[in-house]
Structure formats: structure tokens, C-alpha cells
Amino acid sequence: MISVNCGLCTLKPQIKAHLLFPLFSSKNKTLPSSYSVKIVSSMSSYDKELAAAKKAASLAARLCQKVQKALVRSDVQSKSDESPVTVADYGSQAVVSLVLQKEIPSKPFSLVAEEDSADIRLDAAKETRERITKLVCDTLASDESCSVCNLSQEDVLSAIDSGKSEGGSRGRHWVLDPIDGTKGFLRGDQYAIALALLDEGRVVLGVLACPNLPLKSISGSSQKNLHGEVGCLFYAAVGSGTYMQSLDGSSAVKVQVSAIDNTEEASFFESYEAAHSQHDLTNTIARKLGVKAPPVRIDSQAKYGALSRGDGAIYLRFPHKGYQEKIWDHAAGCIVVTEAGGVATDAAGNPLDFSRGRYLDLDTGIIVTNQKLMPQLLKAVKESLEEKSSSL
Ligand SMILES: Nc1ncnc2c1ncn2[C@@H]1O[C@H](COP(=O)(O)O)[C@@H](OP(=O)(O)O)[C@H]1O
Ligand SMILES: [Mg+2]
Ligand SMILES: [Mg+2]
Numbered sequence: 001m002i003s004v005n006c007g008l009c010t011l012k013p014q015i016k017a018h019l020l021f022p023l024f025s026s027k028n029k030t031l032p033s034s035y036s037v038k039i040v041s042s043m044s045s046y047d048k049e050l051a052a053a054k055k056a057a058s059l060a061a062r063l064c065q066k067v068q069k070a071l072v073r074s075d076v077q078s079k080s081d082e083s084p085v086t087v088a089d090y091g092s093q094a095v096v097s098l099v100l101q102k103e104i105p106s107k108p109f110s111l112v113a114e115e116d117s118a119d120i121r122l123d124a125a126k127e128t129r130e131r132i133t134k135l136v137c138d139t140l141a142s143d144e145s146c147s148v149c150n151l152s153q154e155d156v157l158s159a160i161d162s163g164k165s166e167g168g169s170r171g172r173h174w175v176l177d178p179i180d181g182t183k184g185f186l187r188g189d190q191y192a193i194a195l196a197l198l199d200e201g202r203v204v205l206g207v208l209a210c211p212n213l214p215l216k217s218i219s220g221s222s223q224k225n226l227h228g229e230v231g232c233l234f235y236a237a238v239g240s241g242t243y244m245q246s247l248d249g250s251s252a253v254k255v256q257v258s259a260i261d262n263t264e265e266a267s268f269f270e271s272y273e274a275a276h277s278q279h280d281l282t283n284t285i286a287r288k289l290g291v292k293a294p295p296v297r298i299d300s301q302a303k304y305g306a307l308s309r310g311d312g313a314i315y316l317r318f319p320h321k322g323y324q325e326k327i328w329d330h331a332a333g334c335i336v337v338t339e340a341g342g343v344a345t346d347a348a349g350n351p352l353d354f355s356r357g358r359y360l361d362l363d364t365g366i367i368v369t370n371q372k373l374m375p376q377l378l379k380a381v382k383e384s385l386e387e388k389s390s391s392l
């Protein structure tokens with residue numbers, strides 16, 4: 001079921017309805033007829049932070065789309081761990097950091113984010129620094145409420161470096177992946193801007209901007225044959241449910257994970273990159289569950305977004321030995337899925353703990369599904385892992 005998030009909760013219901021229903025046809029974004037509609041309240045103590053996070057992620061998505069549409073070789077570098085990073089990763093991180101600091105000036109600012117400016121401070125990176133600064137200024141200037149932008153290169157570099165916080169179990173920390181799925185971004189496929197807020201070690205809100213994800217279900221599709229209008233913004237605050245709207249600003253709809261309780265009907269998501277997850281192991285798990293559909297392999301936390309609206313029923317992630325998961329790769333996705341009625345745990349069924357700094361301390365992998373399928377999924381995972389270790 002999908003419900004309308006109005007944000008006009010102090011108004012009488014009739015007035016809300018009057019104000020809301022014209023929105024459904026704005027920019028031709030009509031709701032699918034199969035969805036029933038009800039007006040809901042989503043006021044929480046994090047409303048201001050959520051509004052700031054949505055604005056920050058949407059502006060960052062604008063910057064990323066501009067770069068992705070006209071990507072040139074000099075926009076891409078390799079980090080010390082050989083993973084790619086682009087001017088859009090840096091620009092997105094700077095935009096999010098600047099917008100959050102401007103919108104929520106009263107609170108101490110702590111950001112745990114993936115990128116830092118060390119490589120782009122080198123003499124050889126002068127042109128890259130200039131390009132990033134221009135992208136950030138142009139993006140902020142494109143927002144009416146931010147009309148003037150006279151940032152120096154140093155302002156932009158320090159905004160990026162404000163993401164060096166260690167996080168932890170005390171106080172509030174923003175958690176940002178400025179582009180999750182940089183490899184997908186480079187291929188022209190899926191990626192996400194993933195932003196969450198930790199409060200006393202708990203994820204209390206999350207926003208996922210997925211600029212290339214279709215607004216309609218991708219159920220049964222593969223990453224290379226996605227069609228229709230794209231650009232989704234998923235958001236969730238603790239206790240308030242998960243909502244999706246289009247990145248160009250249509251009304252929000254409440255989303256829920258799949259209600260499937262028969263594993264044979266369930267389809268599952270996993271990484272497009274075989275280096276990021278053991279596809280042979282996930283195949284074994286799916287076989288044990290009797291899953292008939294082939295895996296849907298897509299990049300980034302767009303998987304969590306798609307799962308939150310029921311496009312598939314399971315997400316399996318089993319990194320190769322020795323890899324340590326980072327909190328920014330899962331914090332936003334995790335709350336988006338759990339507020340939509342899903343469950344995200346490690347391979348042993350433990351909840352994901354985001355309070356231990358920049359890394360997640362996990363047993364083996366991450367599994368996500370609905371409440372009904374979780375017991376069967378945990379059993380299949382346990383058996384598959386045991387078989388794998390006895391065959392080594
Ligand atoms: N060897 C590895 N195993 C598991 N995950 C990895 C990995 N190398 C990189 N990653 C992570 O996988 C993320 C992308 O996830 P997915 O495979 O779902 O698209 C990357 O995020 P970034 O693109 O932000 O660096 C990165 O953090
Ligand atoms: Mg990266
Ligand atoms: Mg990532």
C-alpha cells in the first residue's frame with residue numbers, strides 16, 4: 001500500500017486532502033491505479049534534519065547527473081586501494097556537507113563520509129580542484145534558496161574534509177556515501193547518494209537519491225534493460241515509515257517491502273560487481289530457497305530502495321574474505337528498508353551495529369528481506385555457509 005506523506009499535519013483532514021490531491025497529477029506523476037491512498041502524518045523529532053538531508057542529497061544528485069552525462073577521462077582517478085573516485089564523488093560530498101552545515105547551523109557538525117581531499121590537494125590535481133569547485137558553486141547557485149556562491153577552493157576542500165569524523169555511539173553524526181556505486185556511475189548504470197543520521201549510535205533517518213532508478217518497479221528486469229522515467233528519492237525517519245518521491249519533486253508516496261511469504265516467488269538483488277559479493281554463494285542460497293527468478297544484479301544502495309518498495313524480496317551481500325564493510329555503504333539503505341517493514345541483519349541474524357566507528361563489525365555478510373522470509377533465509381544462509389566451509 002502507498003500513502004501520501006503530507007507534512008501538513010497540523011491542518012484539518014479535509015483541508016489536507018484539498019491541498020494534496022492536485023499534487024498527484026503534477027508533472028504527470030500519477031500514482032499507479034493499484035495503489036490505495038491514505039493521508040498519513042509523519043511528524044517526528046527529526047523533521048528539520050530530514051528536510052535538510054533531502055535537500056542536500058537532491059542537490060548532490062543534480063551535480064552527479066551533470067557529470068555522468070558528460071564524463072571525461074580526467075574526471076576519474078584511482079584511490080590508493082585501486083577503487084575509482086570521480087570529481088562527482090568529491091563534488092557531491094562537498095555539496096552535502098555545505099548544505100547540512102547551512103541548514104542546521106545550531107548543532108555541532110560531525111560527518112562520517114567516504115572521501116577526503118588528500119589526493120586533490122596535490123600540485124598535479126590543480127585542474128581537478130578547479131573543476132570540482134566550479135561544479136559545487138554552479139550546483140549551489142542553481143538552488144533558489146542558495147542564490148550566491150562565492151566559495152574558494154579551500155572552502156570546498158575543507159567541506160570535503162569535514163567528513164573525517166569517526167562516528168561512534170555518542171551524539172549525532174551524519175553518515176554519507178557521496179556516490180555509492182562509483183563503478184556503476186562510470187558505466188552509466190545505477191548509483192546512489194546515501195545520507196543517514198546517527199543519534200546515540202542508532203540510525204534515525206536516511207535518504208537515498210537514486211538518479212537512474214526508474215520510478216516504476218524494476219521487478220523482473222536486469223540493470224541493462226531498465227525503462228521509463230527515472231530519478232527516485234527514498235527517505236525514512238525512525239518510526240515514520242519510508243517514502244519515495246521523484247527527484248524532480250513530485251508528491252511522496254509511502255512504500256512497503258514485498259509481502260511475499262513463499263520463497264519460490266521471491267526474487268533477489270545482489271551486486272553487479274562479482275568482486276563485491278560471492279555470486280556462487282548467493283546462487284547456492286537461492287537454490288536452497290527454491291527461488292526461480294534469476295538474480296537482479298544492480299549497483300549501489302539503489303538495491304535497498306528497490307527492495308523497500310517491493311520490487312524484489314531479498315538482498316544478499318557476501319563480500320570476499322578479508323573485506324570490511326563501511327557504515328556509509330549501508331546506514332541509509334538499512335533504515336529505508338526497515339522503516340518499510342523489512343529486516344537487515346548480518347549472516348548470523350544479528351542487527352547491523354552502526355555505533356562502532358567507520359566500519360561495521362559483521363559476521364560474514366549482510367542479508368535483507370521481509371519479516372516472514374527471514375527465518376527461512378537465515379536457515380538457508382547457515383546451511384550454505386557450512387557446506388562452503390566443509391568443502392574448503
Ligand atoms: N571487495 C569488495 N567487497 C565488497 N564491497 C566492496 C568491495 N570493494 C568495494 N566495495 C564496496 O561496494 C560498494 C558498492 O556496492 P555495490 O556492489 O552494491 O554497488 C562500494 O561503494 P563505493 O562505490 O561508494 O566505493 C564499496 O564501498
Ligand atoms: Mg568508493
Ligand atoms: Mg559505497
Ligand SMILES: [Mg+2]
Pocket residue numbers: 089114177178179180181182
Ligand atoms: Mg562512494
